[in-house]
Amino acid sequence: MVEAVQASMQLAPWLAQGQTVFVAIHILGVACFAYIVAKRLVPMVRAERDFRFDHPFARLGKVLKFWLGQWKHPRYKTAGVMHILIFAGFILLAMRAFAVLIVGVSPGFVMPGLGGGTGHIYEILTDYAATVVFLCMIFAIVRRLVFKPARYEVPAKFGKAHKADAIFLLVLIAVLMLADSLFEATKAAAQVQTDQAIHFAAAFSLPWLLKVILVSASLATLGKLCFAGYLAHEVTFYFLLCYRPFGIQFHVETSLFNVYFSKLNRGTLKPVKWGVSDEQLAQVKSIGVKTFEDFTWKHMLDFYSCADCGRCSDNCPANAAGRPLSPRFLTIKARDYAFQRYPMFGKAGNGTPLIGKLYSADEIWSCTTCGACEEECPLLVEYIDKIVDLRRGMIDDGNVPQSLQKPLKALESRGNPYGKMEKKKGDWARNEEFQQLCHIKTLDKKNGADTLYFVDSITAFDDRMQSIARATAKILDHVGENFGILGAAEKDSGHEVRRFGEETLFMALRDHNIEAIKSSGVKKIVTADPHAYNALKHDYKDLPPVKHISQVIARGVESGAIKFDPLENSDNVYTYHDPCYLGRHNQVYDDPRAVLDAIPGLKRVEMRRSRDRSFCCGGGGLMLFYEPKEEQRIGVMRVQMAAEAGANVIVTACPFCMVNIEDAIKVAGLEGKMTAVDLAELAEQQLAREVTPAGVEEISELQPVGTTGR
Amino acid sequence: MEILVCVRSVPDTSDNEIALNGNGTDIQRDELVYSVNEPDNYAVEEALQIVAKLGGSVTVATVGTDEDEEVLRREMAMGADHGVLLADQAFANSDGRGIAAILKSFVKKGHYDLVLTGVQAEDGAAQVGGMLAAMLDYPFASLVNSIEVFDGSKLKVSREIEGGNKEISEIDLPCVLSIQTGINEPRYVGMRGIRAVASVPVPTYGLAELGVERESVGPAAAKVKRVDYFVPTMGNGAEMLSGSREENAERVLELLAAKGGLK
Secondary structure (H helix, E strand, O other): OHHHHHHHHHHHHHHHOOHHHHHHHHHHHHHHHHHHHHHHHHHHHHOEOOOOOOOHHHHHHHHHHHHHOOOOHHHOHHHHHHHHHHHHHHHHHHHHHHHHHHHHHOOOOOOOOOOHHHHHHHHHHHHHHHHHHHHHHHHHHHHHHHHOOHHHOOOHHHOOOOHHHHHHHHHHHHHHHHHHHHHHHHHHHHHHHOOOOOOOOOOOOHHHHHHHHHOOOOHHHHHHHHHHHHHHHHHHHHHHHHHHHHOHHHHHHHHHHHHHOOOOOOOOOOOOOOOOOHHHHOOOOOOOOOOHHHOEHHHHHHHHHOOOOOHHHHHOHHHHOOOOOOHHHHHHHHHHHHHHHOOOOOOOOOOOOOEOOOEOHHHHHOOOOOOHHHHHOOOOOOOHHHHHHHHHHHHHOOOOOHHHHHHHHHHHHHOOOOOOOHHHOOHHHHOHHHHHHOOOEEOOOOOOOOEEEEOOHHHHHOOOOHHHHHHHHHHHHHOOOOEEEOHHHOOOOOHHHHHOOOHHHHHHHHHHHHHHHHHHOOOEEEEOOHHHHHHHHHHOOOOOOEEEHHHHHHHHHHHOOOOEOOOOOOOOEEEEOOOOOOOOOOOOOHHHHHHHHOOOOOEEEOOOOOHHHOOOOOOOHHHHOOOOOOOOOHHHHHHHHHHHOOOOEEEEOOHHHHHHHHHHHHHOOOEOOEEEEEHHHHHHHHEOOOOOHHHHHHHHHHHHHHHHOO | OEEEEEOOEEEOOOOOOOOEOOOOOOEOOOOOOEEEOHHHHHHHHHHHHHHHHHOOEEEEEEEOOHHHHHHHHHHHHHOOOEEEEEOOHHHOOOOHHHHHHHHHHHHHHOOOOEEEEEOOOOOOOOOHHHHHHHHHOOOEEEEEEEEEEEOOOEEEEEEEEHHHEEEEEEEEOOEEEEEOOOOOOOOOOOHHHHHHOOOOOOOEEOHHHHOOOHHHOHHHHOOOOOOOOOOOOOOOOOOOOOOOHHHHHHHHHHHHHHOOOOO
16 A cells, blocks of 8 residues: 555656546547447347346356356467457456556545555556557467468458458557556656665566666656556547447457347247237237348347457358358448448438348348357357348248248148148158058047157158158167157148248147147157257247157167167268257257267267367258258268268268258269268167067077977 | 239149049049149239339239138238139139130229239139130230330230240230249248238129129030040050169169160
């Protein structure tokens, strides 16, 4: 405390002459920032509602993990570690920055709690923090100029490069650190000269270095430098504060809120309109996002918060395959639009439809909703809800590609996208060979069961995928499950119908299925289709618990109910492809792997992109009908990743992945070298079928026949 | 411009498996789902686009039963301003000429500058449009795949001819056109759109309201009578492939290669 007072005594005359200027800058800076923020809030006030005020503890938990804990950052090592250092530096420096600002007005000010020993420790920490941030800025500038990471590039179709702005902001922060350090150094140098108690300047820190340089300078020079350092710090501080809301660094202010208000429930979609029930929806004039103000306030906050780091697009399969979608620019374009439409001075411009202007229809249909972008975003920016809201708007306007209209119409009239007759839904179980092994009950009022096997359209109708249905049924039978199917009463789960924005049709399918499931009286549901799994689990309400078949098999392996025979051909190398709606959206990563590892003799490798960084197969459901504009197939890229990993068998656990991967194997020219198999098919094939008691009797009866010659 | 589009409800070929009934009098209709005849959607879309440019209104009409109100609602959800159901017990089992006669009476009741039909009904014979034009003494152009209005009283229409070329014709209004698929991209209509027009009244006109002569409609007036449905017997040289999808594909390749179809 004594030293702090002494230091401030030194400061007082140095800074006194600028006090009026400092106060003026303070007032101007704060006023400008307040004005800019108020202007940025205007569209958010006009935006759609979004209910994000529940579960404060869960939200605080997210803040601790993703904001303070910087959880996502190490996924990109260089940039991530650098960001963690800068973030930590900023957090440490925040209080010092405020204290320094106040010191200009009231030189004797000491932040409460930061006098004495604590103050010294804090000063040492902040000296290092400023140094680390400064060095990070230098490194970041060099990285931008020399190493040029590919994900920062701006493709010509999305406008001009953002490099100059990014570097300008980095330089400003470096200047801020330098000014802060100079200010600290002059104080320390003066104390050395006036023989006061040594003011700490942490060894080898930036202030320390400046102190060493300045230690022999005259007090008058130090005074001028202190003044200059202070002024530079203050001006840069306020300039940054007011400049950040115009670009990529606004996240410094918004990230805390963006993380706090981020989505809590994975796998779900936002309602069409918050606070409007399904029944009321028919009365709503327009649904979905058509103009900018149709976005919710949180989605606008997402736009403001994006740091332009490019991690989303770096992981986006649609972007990788050359489809017209880049999640990064979905956000950046919206932000630029918002800034243009809501200028700092003058009235807001007129709203124009977004589709056809800001976004192309193809761009919005290109998304497979795989969730890779959201998984990666350090700021928890949401994409799927926005894409689906934009699609809802297009559906409402009738702007739907012809290739999607047919399956949608068939879903409406027949309950499946293929337009197949309802009565054929159970045909896969009527295969003669199969019927001898396994008899499948069709559930109705008279025929009940504990478990429902929800097959869903593709597995029930597609010739190839029916094999997955039969394998699933045999496994359920093997573990002694009392199960049945809904047959003709089962309509498409509507998972993709909903994700393609056709909410009304989805609600009709959902309501029908809920009714059918409830009247069947089952206590559990099993499915082999991750899309159906996600729909039943998250999009439907009040259903019995739902399991994916991979979970059933894994539990069977654990309990010993399922044992596997060794592989016949142990030369094969297997790799597991995580389906998006089993992995990323529902975090089932380990069960399928555990099942594979339980098969004796199975060699398994991981692909470069697996688990939560899995690379989508190309998209399921209605995406199979959509004809995207792309340079190459997403599935082909995936199959090549498997080949790179040294695998020749791709195991997946989703019928849509199977369609895409099997096609991709042919397109990639890997036929004969690579095969694909569903986890249920492989598990069923390897099931060690213990001889049943009846079978044992048969054998023991047979033996005497041979021996006695009867 | 006032435009009338004649639409029909047909069993949707993509959502049904069409099979004959046992005695060859009809197809099996028990589990069929019906929808708007596809070319009619293109006709409605074209009408909507013309009206969006030039103003006016679009009316859709169908000759059918109460159940066919659904297809009218679907077209109204697309944007048609009015829907009219032309239904009467006496209309049942009319042939193409009978349907044309009913439509003619309806056209006479209003003032339409342009009458559109789909190029043909998926279960029909592409005859109503031409006969309707003749009965009205209007000019008729068929297989139209583009329309351009000029002078306010004339149209330039085109149809595709051999080799992907277009033939352009001029036609005076009022006229009847049969619209080919591919002229535009019909907008999507979902359940929500249909619900939104659920309460818009759709008037039904019968024999009396339309002033149709009883003798000109129904089975008695039909000059073309359907006598039988049958599955053609397999001719010589036909080979049915009955393996799995892969086997069939392979066999087709073999056959094509063997007969010189693949080079």
